[in-house]
Amino acid sequence: AQSVTQPDIHITVSEGASLELRCNYSYGATPYLFWYVQSPGQGLQLLLKYFSGDTLVQGIKGFEAEFKRSQSSFNLRKPSVHWSDAAEYFCAVGAMTGGSYIPTFGRGTSLIVHP
Amino acid sequence: GAGVSQTPSNKVTEKGKDVELRCDPISGHTALYWYRQSLGQGPEFLIYFQGTGAADDSGLPKDRFFAVRPEGSVSTLKIQRTEQGDSAMYLCASSLQGGPGANVLTFGAGSRLTVL
Numbered sequence: 001a002q003s004v005t006q007p008d009i010h011i012t013v014s015e016g017a018s019l020e021l022r023c024n025y026s027y028g029a030t031p032y033l034f035w036y037v038q039s040p041g042q043g044l045q046l047l048l049k050y051f052s053g054d055t056l057v058q059g060i061k062g063f064e065a066e067f068k069r070s071q072s073s074f075n076l077r078k079p080s081v082h083w084s085d086a087a088e089y090f091c092a093v094g095a096m097t098g099g100s101y102i103p104t105f106g107r108g109t110s111l112i113v114h115p
Numbered sequence: 116g117a118g119v120s121q122t123p124s125n126k127v128t129e130k131g132k133d134v135e136l137r138c139d140p141i142s143g144h145t146a147l148y149w150y151r152q153s154l155g156q157g158p159e160f161l162i163y164f165q166g167t168g169a170a171d172d173s174g175l176p177k178d179r180f181f182a183v184r185p186e187g188s189v190s191t192l193k194i195q196r197t198e199q200g201d202s203a204m205y206l207c208a209s210s211l212q213g214g215p216g217a218n219v220l221t222f223g224a225g226s227r228l229t230v231l
Contacts (some may be wrong), residue, residue: 004157034219043119043206043222044158090157100171103220105150105157 002027002095004106012112013081021076021109023091032094033074034103035065039087047089050074061085086113117141119223121207127229128197136192136226140209147190148220149175149182152204164190165212197230204228 003026013019025031032051036044048059055067065076074091088110094103120139128134140147145166150158160174164184175182179197184190194201204227208220 006157036222041224041227043121043224044208045222046219049219098171098173100163101146101218102160102163102171103148104160107155107157 001097002031002093002104004091004093004104006089006091006106006109008109009107010110010112012114014114015083016080019076019078019081019085019111021089021091021111023074023076023106024072025074025091025093026072027093027095029095030069032103033065033067034092034094035059035063035074035076036090036092036105037061037087038090038108044090047076081111081113083113083115086111119207119209119221121205121223121226123226124224125227125229127231129231130199131196133193133195134197134228136194136205136207136228138190138192138207138209138223140188140190140207141221142188143211144209144221145187145212146210146218147184148208148210149190149192150206150208152206152225154203158206161192194228197228199230202228202230 005024034049035047050067088108090108091106092103122137147164149161152158162172162175162182167187179195181193204225206225208222210218
Protein backbone atom coordinates (compact mmCIF):
# COMPACT_ATOMS: atom_id res chain seq x y z
CA ALA A 1 0.00 0.00 0.00
CA GLN A 2 1.10 3.55 -0.61
CA SER A 3 2.08 5.98 2.14
CA VAL A 4 3.10 9.61 2.48
CA THR A 5 5.50 11.14 4.98
CA GLN A 6 5.65 14.82 5.75
CA PRO A 7 8.50 15.02 8.24
CA ASP A 8 7.91 18.60 9.38
CA ILE A 9 4.87 19.18 11.58
CA HIS A 10 5.46 22.96 11.74
CA ILE A 11 7.51 25.31 9.58
CA THR A 12 8.04 28.97 10.49
CA VAL A 13 9.28 31.48 7.93
CA SER A 14 9.46 35.24 7.66
CA GLU A 15 7.35 37.00 5.09
CA GLY A 16 9.34 37.33 1.87
CA ALA A 17 11.58 34.37 2.64
CA SER A 18 11.70 31.24 0.51
CA LEU A 19 9.88 28.07 1.50
CA GLU A 20 10.35 24.35 1.00
CA LEU A 21 7.96 21.76 2.44
CA ARG A 22 9.11 18.17 2.32
CA CYS A 23 7.15 15.16 1.14
CA ASN A 24 8.30 11.58 0.72
CA TYR A 25 6.11 8.81 -0.61
CA SER A 26 6.17 5.06 -0.76
CA TYR A 27 4.65 3.33 -3.77
CA GLY A 28 5.85 0.57 -6.07
CA ALA A 29 5.05 2.26 -9.37
CA THR A 30 4.96 5.80 -10.73
CA PRO A 31 2.56 7.66 -8.48
CA TYR A 32 0.19 10.52 -9.05
CA LEU A 33 1.26 13.26 -6.65
CA PHE A 34 -0.61 16.24 -5.26
CA TRP A 35 -0.23 19.15 -2.90
CA TYR A 36 -3.31 20.59 -1.23
CA VAL A 37 -3.67 23.61 1.05
CA GLN A 38 -6.20 23.94 3.87
CA SER A 39 -7.01 27.23 5.56
CA PRO A 40 -8.57 27.13 9.04
CA GLY A 41 -12.09 25.69 8.97
CA GLN A 42 -11.94 25.10 5.24
CA GLY A 43 -11.76 22.14 2.91
CA LEU A 44 -8.71 21.25 0.88
CA GLN A 45 -7.76 23.25 -2.21
CA LEU A 46 -5.54 21.76 -4.89
CA LEU A 47 -2.25 23.64 -5.36
CA LEU A 48 -0.65 21.45 -8.00
CA LYS A 49 -0.38 17.91 -9.33
CA TYR A 50 2.12 15.64 -11.03
CA PHE A 51 1.00 12.88 -13.37
CA SER A 52 3.86 12.48 -15.86
CA GLY A 53 6.27 14.45 -18.02
CA ASP A 54 8.20 17.44 -16.75
CA THR A 55 9.22 16.74 -13.17
CA LEU A 56 8.97 20.40 -12.16
CA VAL A 57 5.32 21.40 -11.96
CA GLN A 58 3.85 24.83 -11.47
CA GLY A 59 0.76 25.46 -9.41
CA ILE A 60 -1.46 28.25 -8.21
CA LYS A 61 -0.39 31.08 -5.91
CA GLY A 62 3.22 30.92 -7.10
CA PHE A 63 3.93 27.42 -5.78
CA GLU A 64 5.96 24.77 -7.57
CA ALA A 65 7.00 21.22 -6.77
CA GLU A 66 9.64 18.88 -8.09
CA PHE A 67 9.23 15.12 -8.47
CA LYS A 68 12.45 13.23 -7.77
CA ARG A 69 12.00 9.55 -8.41
CA SER A 70 15.43 8.60 -7.01
CA GLN A 71 14.54 10.20 -3.67
CA SER A 72 10.81 9.31 -3.71
CA SER A 73 10.16 12.96 -2.98
CA PHE A 74 7.79 15.67 -4.13
CA ASN A 75 8.82 18.81 -2.25
CA LEU A 76 6.80 21.99 -2.46
CA ARG A 77 8.56 25.33 -2.93
CA LYS A 78 7.80 29.01 -3.12
CA PRO A 79 10.47 31.69 -3.67
CA SER A 80 8.81 34.40 -1.57
CA VAL A 81 6.18 33.67 1.06
CA HIS A 82 3.24 36.00 1.73
CA TRP A 83 1.42 36.27 5.07
CA SER A 84 -1.69 34.83 3.40
CA ASP A 85 0.19 31.57 2.74
CA ALA A 86 -0.12 30.64 6.42
CA ALA A 87 -2.14 27.42 6.35
CA GLU A 88 -1.90 23.62 6.56
CA TYR A 89 -0.30 21.89 3.59
CA PHE A 90 -0.96 18.28 2.64
CA CYS A 91 0.93 16.06 0.25
CA ALA A 92 -0.99 13.17 -1.28
CA VAL A 93 -0.25 10.18 -3.46
CA GLY A 94 -2.91 8.71 -5.70
CA ALA A 95 -2.57 5.05 -6.53
CA MET A 96 -4.58 1.99 -7.32
CA THR A 97 -5.38 -0.13 -4.28
CA GLY A 98 -7.23 -3.38 -4.86
CA GLY A 99 -8.74 -2.06 -8.06
CA SER A 100 -9.82 1.28 -6.60
CA TYR A 101 -8.14 4.65 -6.93
CA ILE A 102 -7.67 5.94 -3.38
CA PRO A 103 -5.58 9.06 -2.71
CA THR A 104 -3.60 8.80 0.53
CA PHE A 105 -2.66 11.91 2.45
CA GLY A 106 0.23 12.82 4.70
CA ARG A 107 -0.36 14.23 8.17
CA GLY A 108 0.28 17.78 6.98
CA THR A 109 2.73 20.61 7.64
CA SER A 110 1.54 23.75 9.36
CA LEU A 111 3.09 26.89 7.87
CA ILE A 112 3.49 29.88 10.15
CA VAL A 113 4.48 33.20 8.56
CA HIS A 114 6.09 35.94 10.64
CA PRO A 115 5.74 39.55 9.47
CA GLY B 116 -23.57 22.85 -8.35
CA ALA B 117 -20.42 24.88 -8.68
CA GLY B 118 -18.63 23.08 -5.89
CA VAL B 119 -18.98 20.25 -3.40
CA SER B 120 -21.52 21.16 -0.76
CA GLN B 121 -21.54 19.60 2.72
CA THR B 122 -24.19 20.00 5.39
CA PRO B 123 -24.25 20.67 8.24
CA SER B 124 -21.03 22.63 8.49
CA ASN B 125 -21.05 22.08 12.24
CA LYS B 126 -22.79 19.46 14.34
CA VAL B 127 -22.64 19.10 18.10
CA THR B 128 -24.28 16.01 19.52
CA GLU B 129 -24.39 13.96 22.67
CA LYS B 130 -22.70 10.62 23.03
CA GLY B 131 -25.01 7.83 21.93
CA LYS B 132 -27.02 9.89 19.45
CA ASP B 133 -27.13 9.20 15.71
CA VAL B 134 -25.99 11.81 13.19
CA GLU B 135 -26.28 12.19 9.44
CA LEU B 136 -23.88 14.15 7.27
CA ARG B 137 -24.75 15.07 3.71
CA CYS B 138 -22.59 15.62 0.66
CA ASP B 139 -23.77 17.12 -2.63
CA PRO B 140 -21.00 16.61 -5.22
CA ILE B 141 -20.25 18.59 -8.34
CA SER B 142 -22.87 17.85 -10.98
CA GLY B 143 -21.75 15.09 -13.31
CA HIS B 144 -19.04 13.76 -11.02
CA THR B 145 -19.42 10.00 -10.78
CA ALA B 146 -16.80 9.38 -8.09
CA LEU B 147 -17.41 10.45 -4.50
CA TYR B 148 -15.10 10.02 -1.50
CA TRP B 149 -15.54 10.43 2.25
CA TYR B 150 -12.54 11.17 4.45
CA ARG B 151 -12.24 11.81 8.19
CA GLN B 152 -9.75 14.33 9.53
CA SER B 153 -8.92 14.35 13.22
CA LEU B 154 -7.28 17.37 14.81
CA GLY B 155 -3.67 17.71 13.71
CA GLN B 156 -3.90 14.84 11.25
CA GLY B 157 -4.29 14.40 7.54
CA PRO B 158 -7.47 13.15 5.90
CA GLU B 159 -8.09 9.44 6.47
CA PHE B 160 -9.97 7.51 3.80
CA LEU B 161 -13.37 6.09 4.72
CA ILE B 162 -15.28 5.10 1.58
CA TYR B 163 -15.35 5.62 -2.18
CA PHE B 164 -18.43 5.49 -4.41
CA GLN B 165 -18.41 5.00 -8.15
CA GLY B 166 -21.92 5.89 -9.20
CA THR B 167 -24.42 4.39 -6.76
CA GLY B 168 -22.20 1.59 -5.51
CA ALA B 169 -19.52 1.59 -2.85
CA ALA B 170 -16.43 0.63 -4.81
CA ASP B 171 -14.24 0.54 -1.72
CA ASP B 172 -15.36 0.80 1.91
CA SER B 173 -12.16 -0.52 3.46
CA GLY B 174 -11.74 2.55 5.68
CA LEU B 175 -15.26 2.62 7.07
CA PRO B 176 -15.67 1.35 10.64
CA LYS B 177 -18.03 -1.57 10.17
CA ASP B 178 -20.31 -1.46 13.14
CA ARG B 179 -21.63 2.09 13.43
CA PHE B 180 -20.76 3.89 10.21
CA PHE B 181 -22.92 3.64 7.09
CA ALA B 182 -22.80 5.55 3.82
CA VAL B 183 -25.15 5.53 0.87
CA ARG B 184 -25.47 7.21 -2.50
CA PRO B 185 -28.81 5.90 -3.78
CA GLU B 186 -29.13 7.94 -6.96
CA GLY B 187 -25.47 8.38 -7.80
CA SER B 188 -25.40 12.00 -6.72
CA VAL B 189 -25.97 13.06 -3.09
CA SER B 190 -24.36 10.89 -0.45
CA THR B 191 -25.20 10.53 3.23
CA LEU B 192 -22.80 9.36 5.92
CA LYS B 193 -24.62 8.10 8.99
CA ILE B 194 -22.95 7.48 12.32
CA GLN B 195 -24.96 5.51 14.86
CA ARG B 196 -24.48 5.64 18.65
CA THR B 197 -21.81 8.31 18.39
CA GLU B 198 -18.73 8.18 20.62
CA GLN B 199 -16.38 10.97 21.65
CA GLY B 200 -13.73 9.44 19.41
CA ASP B 201 -15.94 10.17 16.40
CA SER B 202 -15.30 13.90 16.86
CA ALA B 203 -13.54 15.05 13.70
CA MET B 204 -13.95 16.96 10.46
CA TYR B 205 -15.69 14.81 7.85
CA LEU B 206 -14.62 15.73 4.33
CA CYS B 207 -16.36 14.82 1.12
CA ALA B 208 -14.72 15.01 -2.30
CA SER B 209 -15.83 14.25 -5.82
CA SER B 210 -14.11 13.74 -9.14
CA LEU B 211 -15.30 13.44 -12.71
CA GLN B 212 -14.72 9.72 -12.77
CA GLY B 213 -12.98 7.20 -10.65
CA GLY B 214 -9.48 6.15 -11.53
CA PRO B 215 -6.06 7.73 -11.77
CA GLY B 216 -4.87 10.25 -14.29
CA ALA B 217 -6.66 13.53 -14.71
CA ASN B 218 -9.22 12.76 -12.03
CA VAL B 219 -8.44 15.33 -9.37
CA LEU B 220 -10.50 15.33 -6.20
CA THR B 221 -12.43 18.51 -5.38
CA PHE B 222 -13.21 18.81 -1.68
CA GLY B 223 -16.10 20.37 0.17
CA ALA B 224 -15.60 22.60 3.22
CA GLY B 225 -16.33 19.71 5.55
CA SER B 226 -18.72 18.90 8.38
CA ARG B 227 -17.21 19.35 11.82
CA LEU B 228 -18.68 16.83 14.26
CA THR B 229 -18.29 17.27 18.01
CA VAL B 230 -19.52 14.52 20.31
CA LEU B 231 -19.93 15.60 23.92
